[in-house]
Amino acid sequence: MPIFEFRCEKCKKTFETLVFGNQEVSCPKCKSKKVKKLMSAFSHSSDGKFSSSQGSGCGTCSATSCGPS
Ligand SMILES: [Zn+2]
Secondary structure (H helix, E strand, O other): OOEEEEEEOOOOOEEEEEOOOOOOOOOOOOOOOOEEEOOOHHHHHHHHHHHHHHHHHOOOOOOOOOOOO
């Protein structure tokens, strides 16, 4: 599904919405059409958090089989 994240340039609200084709997107809060499309929210934010927390969890050991014991 074509879900994109946007940020309103006017009230700075971020929101996700479905966009089909060239449908115009407007801010759900202030109805402004001055919205900016952000990079994919999903892969973007979860990516950074995941890799950093996993990296610090086993920073001293390079073995992939290392886990909590
Ligand atoms: Zn707005």
